Amino acid sequence: QQQVKQSPQSLIVQKGGIPIINCAYENTAFDYFPWYQQFPGKGPALLIAIRPDVSEKKEGRFTISFNKSAKQFSLHIMDSQPGDSATYFCAAGRGNQFYFGTGTSLTVIP
Amino acid sequence: EAGVVQSPRYKIIEKKQPVAFWCNPISGHNTLYWYRQNLGQGPELLIRYENEEAVDDSQLPKDRFSAERLKGVDSTLKIQPAELGDSAVYLCASKTSGASNEQFFGPGTRLTVL
Numbered sequence A: 001q002q003q004v005k006q007s008p009q010s011l012i013v014q015k016g017g018i019p020i021i022n023c024a025y026e027n028t029a030f031d032y033f034p035w036y037q038q039f040p041g042k043g044p045a046l047l048i049a050i051r052p053d054v055s056e057k058k059e060g061r062f063t064i065s066f067n068k069s070a071k072q073f074s075l076h077i078m079d080s081q082p083g084d085s086a087t088y089f090c091a092a093g094r095g096n097q098f099y100f101g102t103g104t105s106l107t108v109i110p
Numbered sequence B: 001e002a003g004v005v006q007s008p009r010y011k012i013i014e015k016k017q018p019v020a021f022w023c024n025p026i027s028g029h030n031t032l033y034w035y036r037q038n039l040g041q042g043p044e045l046l047i048r049y050e051n052e053e054a055v056d057d058s059q060l061p062k063d064r065f066s067a068e069r070l071k072g073v074d075s076t077l078k079i080q081p082a083e084l085g086d087s088a089v090y091l092c093a094s095k096t097s098g099a100s101n102e103q104f105f106g107p108g109t110r111l112t113v114l
Helices: none
Strands: A004-007 A010-014 A020-025 A033-038 A045-050 A056-059 A062-067 A072-077 A086-094 A097-100 A104-109 B005-007 B010-013 B019-024 B031-037 B044-050 B053-056 B065-068 B075-079 B088-095 B109-113
Touching: A004 A086, A020 A033, A020 A086, A033 A062, A045 A056, A045 A062, A045 A072, A072 A086, A097 B044, B005 B088, B010 B019, B019 B031, B019 B088, B019 B109, B031 B075, B044 B065, B044 B075, B075 B088
Parallel strands: A010 A104, B010 B109
Antiparallel strands: A004 A020, A020 A072, A033 A045, A033 A086, A056 A062, A062 A072, A086 A097, A086 A104, B005 B019, B019 B075, B031 B044, B031 B088, B044 B053, B065 B075, B088 B109
């Protein structure tokens, strides 16, 4: 059973647009929900993370919205830039155990 | 502070050959992960170590894959014999045993099996 489902698979936006990537999880015991950014040839790097006791977290241009009752969370990128073009992965887990989504390839057109 | 180091970065082998990947985690990180990332997919856990103990190896294909972390620091992942379907990026990640949940990933080893 897939623990974390991510959509869309790919996304193309114009510079300045607000891409939104969605994830849904299964296990209500999960208490940590990170988003990772991965550039070609590099390992994933933590972008922003949230715990289920808050509904939103913002760091710079990146915002996570969290809906505990729906078991869903999403990443919003404000004022997107061409340098944001990368693959984004959501993940969910508890303690030292994590499950990753399948990734979203984002392209920001200048 | 140095990040997670992996070597080699790229490896091309023929099927049925053995291959080994090496990972040096961030100093002081007790938890070490090996993930496999297929093209266009997210990382999938192969094995997780807490110090030198493998605490989650349920997804490791034990007929051909093996791993070790003898002194609780460096780790090696081996495939013998390799199959065509093993072509993927093998990622190593580490984290502290403290309150932070953040994993730090290495750059990965891209394996191509011909």
